[in-house]
Amino acid sequence: MTQTRLARSTQKLKTLMKDYYQELDEASRSHSRKVAWCTSAGPVEILTAMGFAVYFPENHGALLGARRLATPLIGKANAQGYSPDICSYLTSDIGAYLGNETALGAAYGVRGIPKPDVLVYNTSQCREVQDWFSFYAREFKVPSLGVFSPWKITELSRANIADVAGQLKDLAVQLSRVSGSPLDPERLKETVRLSSQASNLWKHFLETAKRKPSPITFFDATIHMAPIVVMRGGQRACDYYRDLVKETEDLIVSGAPAVAGERLRFYWEGMPNWGKLRFFSDLFENLKACVVASTYCLSWVFEELDCDNPFESLAQANLRVFINRDERYKEDYLAGITRDYQIDAILFHEAKTCPYNTNTRFGLPQRLQAERSIASAVLYGDLCDLRCFSEEQSRTVVEALAEQIMAGRRV
Numbered sequence: 001m002t003q004t005r006l007a008r009s010t011q012k013l014k015t016l017m018k019d020y021y022q023e024l025d026e027a028s029r030s031h032s033r034k035v036a037w038c039t040s041a042g043p044v045e046i047l048t049a050m051g052f053a054v055y056f057p058e059n060h061g062a063l064l065g066a067r068r069l070a071t072p073l074i075g076k077a078n079a080q081g082y083s084p085d086i087c088s089y090l091t092s093d094i095g096a097y098l099g100n101e102t103a104l105g106a107a108y109g110v111r112g113i114p115k116p117d118v119l120v121y122n123t124s125q126c127r128e129v130q131d132w133f134s135f136y137a138r139e140f141k142v143p144s145l146g147v148f149s150p151w152k153i154t155e156l157s158r159a160n161i162a163d164v165a166g167q168l169k170d171l172a173v174q175l176s177r178v179s180g181s182p183l184d185p186e187r188l189k190e191t192v193r194l195s196s197q198a199s200n201l202w203k204h205f206l207e208t209a210k211r212k213p214s215p216i217t218f219f220d221a222t223i224h225m226a227p228i229v230v231m232r233g234g235q236r237a238c239d240y241y242r243d244l245v246k247e248t249e250d251l252i253v254s255g256a257p258a259v260a261g262e263r264l265r266f267y268w269e270g271m272p273n274w275g276k277l278r279f280f281s282d283l284f285e286n287l288k289a290c291v292v293a294s295t296y297c298l299s300w301v302f303e304e305l306d307c308d309n310p311f312e313s314l315a316q317a318n319l320r321v322f323i324n325r326d327e328r329y330k331e332d333y334l335a336g337i338t339r340d341y342q343i344d345a346i347l348f349h350e351a352k353t354c355p356y357n358t359n360t361r362f363g364l365p366q367r368l369q370a371e372r373s374i375a376s377a378v379l380y381g382d383l384c385d386l387r388c389f390s391e392e393q394s395r396t397v398v399e400a401l402a403e404q405i406m407a408g409r410r411v
């Protein structure tokens with residue numbers, strides 16, 4: 001792993017995340033602020049503008065996966081009728097709740113998850129978030145409010161944008177009944193402005209990987225992405241990413257590549273395998289291969305955000321997210337990224353419990369090969385459930401792909 005190369009930011013990140021979770025804990029225990037739970041593609045800017053402390057159960061799921069706590073917890077949710085085939089963020093998070101466990105205590109020194117006053121989701125990523133939050137709505141007896149986005153769009157129409165923007169406006173009215181005061185339009189503008197700024201800085205950080213050799217890897221990005229997920233709309237995320245960009249640019253100036261002797265450049269498509277990041281990082285480093293970009297990390301680049309047009313731009317940002325697009329768009333997008341980042345091959349992660357963010361099941365890798373000469377391989381696994389993963393099988397796949405590319409260069 002390469003965290004030590006971004007040591008200043010890594011240290012800041014620990015403090016930032018600890019402060020974030022301790023503030024949530026304080027809000028929950030003292031009732032000084034209302035707590036909203038939000039999905040990763042949910043309207044955090046609106047919630048922040050309305051003064052809610054915002055918690056993201058998906059971040060908890062990722063933490064359970066990264067700390068390899070998820071697999072036994074999944075069984076607890078399975079025992080309550082939540083299938084082993086559904087999202088393992090959902091089952092590990094609900095399993096942790098049922099077992100009165102959390103990864104937040106050891107990681108951030110808080111006693112538990114913050115109690116919600118309201119739950120807010122957006123279905124642009126998948127429909128399972130609705131069922132996930134329905135569980136907690138029953139447990140905590142709080143409202144669960146949803147934005148229902150049109151799925152798998154080819155071209156975004158005015159009607160699509162008006163539909164979601166209208167839902168977001170209605171949502172703000174419903175939320176005002178929980179918060180006790182209406183949404184202040186000026187505060188919303190400000191949170192959208194800050195969200196846009198953080199997104200642009202995050203994009204800048206990710207795009208440093210267009211350099212050859214790259215100063216960063218996908219694995220660095222998975223570590224440093226937490227603020228763009230949980231702190232969008234606040235000043236702290238902007239300050240953090242400004243410093244991260246500076247530290248990354250210092251690495252470029254000092255000529256320190258992320259992978260010594262970089263000879264292969266890969267793209268990671270699909271969800272991370274949180275419990276196996278170290279395994280993959282070591283595997284690629286040994287092959288002098290750098291995973292320079294990923295759909296997952298790039299999904300938090302929201303170029304559409306516009307503080308002068310907050311609701312419509314939030315709707316657009318939400319609808320244009322990669323996971324919500326059709327196969328044709330995905331082919332074009334992946335072909336463009338492969339060119340821009342000088343990528344040798346795409347690694348598709350077929351995540352057993354996330355069909356929504358898995359793009360191997362309808363012939364997309366084969367079409368990229370046949371129509372655009374883009375090589376790829378499929379890795380089988382999961383985001384949290386380690387029972388779906390084999391190190392040996394994955395090593396064989398990656399080594400064979402690397403050998404195939406190197407052999408092609410020799411002829």
Ligand code: SF4
Nearest residue numbers: 087089125126354356
């Ligand atoms: S998109 Fe996948 S990982 Fe995310 S909540 Fe839905 S099923 Fe889970």
